[in-house]
Amino acid sequence: MGWDWTDVGDIRRRLDEGADPEKWSGGRPLHRAAVFGSPEVVAELAGRVADVDALEDGVTALWEAVVSRRPDNARALAAAGADPWLPSLGGWSPGRLSLAGPTPALFPAPEGVRLTDTERAAAQEAGRLIAALGEFYYDGTGLACVSGIDAAEAVRRLEAAPVEGEVIDELLEDPYAYDTDESLQFIGVTSVPGGCVVTQPWGYAPKMPGVLTRLSAGTVCYGLYANPKSGNQGSIARHGAVEGWDLHPGGGPYEDDSPEEVLNAYLYQHHAVACACAFAGLRLTDARAVAGPPDVWVRLPDRDYWSH
Template identity: 40%
Template sequence: MLLERGAEADARDGREHTPLWHAACAVDETAVRALIAAGADVWTPQLGPWSPGRLLLTTPLAPLVAELPGARPLPAGEAAAFREADALTAAFGEQEIWMEGLGVCFVRDLSEDEVIRRLGADPAACPRTGGEDMPFDPTDFDEVDRYVGVAAVPGSPGGCVIVQDGFMPSDAALLEAISAGTEAYGIYVNPKGGTHGTLARDGEYQGNEEVGLTPHQAEPPARWHFRFWQTTQEFPYAANVFAYGCAAAGLRIADGRRAMDLGAPRRWVELPPHLIR
């Protein structure tokens, strides 16, 4: 309607993005078609190497721009990175994930027994139990903070997932304790706001980041590959965030959803005092 009344197809917002950029981020076919027909600039980069057309090449709307003048295919390595990220996101299922207050840690290559030992417990004393047989009262917040659940997740490579209705799976001390010789990435979905990720490698804290925000120019490529820029998504909300954390730990798995389910059978570990805060 605006275009029909003379609106500028390449008007810029406060971040120098055009309507076609926003239509690409929303994967909005009607808007993309209308803007291209109105002569919108498809290929000029607007953030780092990313133009609206380059974004669209990573979506089901790629055929709308692939044959336009100036089109260049995505480099093979980047196209492969998007395919791998999409596959990992799909591993977290098609249903919404309950995530408020959820803490999740992904650690590569380790068995359940080894993770439990690194958490300071005896594997023989940590049997697999269902959600109704937890060794603590899930309504007692002090007790909840003292326990984490451990479950193996197969993959190439696989590893383990550690979960809690709390922040401990993303705590630097816990990540350092379990990451000797490997990598561990913890995510905490803070109910007060923000989703935060923490990486440890070979027993050392590497840093913390807020995850899921629209990437800026200097952001790591993985934030583009896991579609943090995409405002309309075909996958459950935040599935790409957990997939990003899984990839940050080096896991490549086919089914991550059950391993994150607090009610699914898993081995509950009482944390030693030095890992609790």
């Protein structure tokens, strides 16, 4: 029987009957409550553990509350003695990271603790970009966000050919009715501020290595496939070479992340498309480049796109 992390009466009863406040299903109850619980449950557990700043997967419960945007739980932990300024992933503390989020006044900041101008600008742009894209369905979509080139240059690099309107209209009616190899050849390309977006609402073609390497000559691009079965899959290509694969845009942050990666993971958590666009420096003003219709539909030439 699972625990209801919002029911303080139930949690208190379980603890009084001998449940271990330090262990639950292989993890720490306080960390679980910090993300999924109520402030009352967090306070109850915090009063029973030996160390309110104990680590799980390298982070404290307070870090989890901040990253999960649970400010009431974060306040309950701080009131119980958790340290907002304890360094964590990428050198960030929960308190300093919160300065970049929706509740920058969550904790009274010590003298001299602030965001840099670069960090503040990144936080502001994240808020703008996420709002501009809005909410839309993108499961099954493949993207390549390319920095510094427009749609015409992307089409030239891919040696792609424009597609007649009737052909693409028929495909769009039911792309999954087509042979996969055939439907993967059709992609949309759109110029946006900062570069361009290559999109395919029904497949992963924009993320194929042979597409990314051609698009990234002299620049950088971020590939994304929103796999309906396994989640968002990301990759990075720079100067014609793939340098990052099996990434998880919209997830994290993770233990080995750099300071910049921790900040970006926090800012774009659960916003994989915005994360991909931001990495390439694209400043979209709406979701059309991703959700359609694109500036132009083109057909990729026949070639092996998996051997780069």
